[in-house]
Amino acid sequence: MEKTFVFGVSVEGDNFTDRTQETKRIRSNFENGVNTILISPRRIGKTSLVKKVCSSITEPSIKTIYMDIYDCRNEYDFYTRFATSVLQGTSSRIEHALESAKEFSISLGIKPKDIEPETILSLPEKIARKKRAHIVICIDEFQQIGEFPDSLTVQKRLRGSWQHQQSTSYCLFGSKKHMMENIFQSRRMPFYMFGDTLYLKPIPTREWIPFIQSRFASKGKFIAAELAEKICSTVDNHSSYVQQLAWNVLLQTESNATEQNLKDAVKELLNQCSSLFTQQTESLSSYQMNFLKAVCSGIHSGFGHKEVTDRFDLGSKSNIARIQKSLTDKELIDKIDGRTVIADPVLRLWLTSQYL
Template sequence: QLPEKIAQKKGIDVVVCIDEFQQIAEFKDSKAFQKRLRSVWQLQKSVSYCLFGSKKHLMNELFEKKSLPFYKFGDTVYLPKIGTEDWVDYICGRFEATGKHISAELAGKICRAVDNHSSYVQQLAWLVWIHTDETATEQDFEGAYQDIIDQNTPLFEKQTESLTAYQMNFLRAVLEGVHREFTTRAVLQKYKLGSSANVSIVKRALLKKELIEMEKRQVVIPDPVMEEWLRRELGL
């Protein structure tokens, strides 16, 4: 109730921003806590809440599952990726500010290599900067790209070590361009996915692990660096 009390006392409107809100699902007695929060928040007149989360699947569950307290609590906004043009200006500017130079073309290549994924763009750009003496080169980029894969390999290994053969086969199918209609006879046989019912189980499990996502009714691998790592691991 503190934000509302402050707002009322000072005669102002308050916006409270909470990042990684999906973590609330891991709290002890989470459902009771969510219920308590909503019961208080919905009565506040001078406070608005912006609840951010990077785990799309978990955020969707919090606000779209009818049995949970935050069901339809507010407007859902899916933030688009930052555009390449804006990233290029930023990357080039940061290089110049430190006495180094990178071409707009190479800065754009950094963005494309990681599909404009914000944290990866920053990580890869930083690694290119580390490799660069004065002016960033193609060789600096290649070295940095290998670094970003190497740095994330332990995480990817941990995320995939417990996957079943069916789940790995499903990921292979996605990597080879299958994004829908996994239950056709040709796909089932080619990728050894078992039955149609089994495909549903596998898909649900991979969604829960957030190794895949649904995008315009198509299955995609949301992590661009993991996608490249998987291609190399599977020899694709």
């Protein structure tokens, strides 16, 4: 059965809505050899977007290669993933990949002792030149690089090699916004100014409304535009949650969706997320919890003011700075236009329902 609303996995085809501007910009980068860096909060749609752009490129001289490095723990894991993805992505069959491996003196199942990082890193460029093609390498969960032992040296090595390549470009993206920013936005870091940086914004409500309405219609049900709009605003237009909440509403709806259906659907969403949120918050100190409560109560700046520290028991100024740093590192809070917010809109609803 075709799913009416899809969440939790990357989406394609009819399940993919909007993103016309972003698709155009990234595709133009791919076609013109411009490196791309894609940053957004979790589950907004980075993977879906990059896969869509890759599949939309029909020009035979441009080859796109997608790899996910979420499980790479060190640079050698990375080189193995990199080499196999490049060889498989540029050869039409496995045997060809093995032949290319020999030709380019690469051994698959790379071991730390026989690794030549430079040989591996320059592989796409060599293949691209030989095939007179342009290769675009898309690396998902790129922030993993920041966790590697001796990460800075690895980053220097990658950048050093990649920046000289003429026939290969890169699209780097990942689900941990804060770590991605650390890699790409600090002047001191090797990947600073590596390419065109896109902040992927939520899909606008005007795009979601017809999408949600048509999905309801496909099941013989109706949802008014105002209610579809409320689905979006309840979860701050967060892509994955819009789909999940719309699905919950659809399940509640007899024929015409009602306000009550939405209320029940939100309750259900909180239930569905509850164990994850419990896990994410149970090890927090009481100061850290107090800080989250302050943000949920509508405080977004000026945490050091006496009224705020007294009301929420946040401790000294230096304590507050520590709390903010550790909650940011855990990706629980985020700073948008100078305002501190709970990074996950449903976590915010859940905290509010639990503690306020």
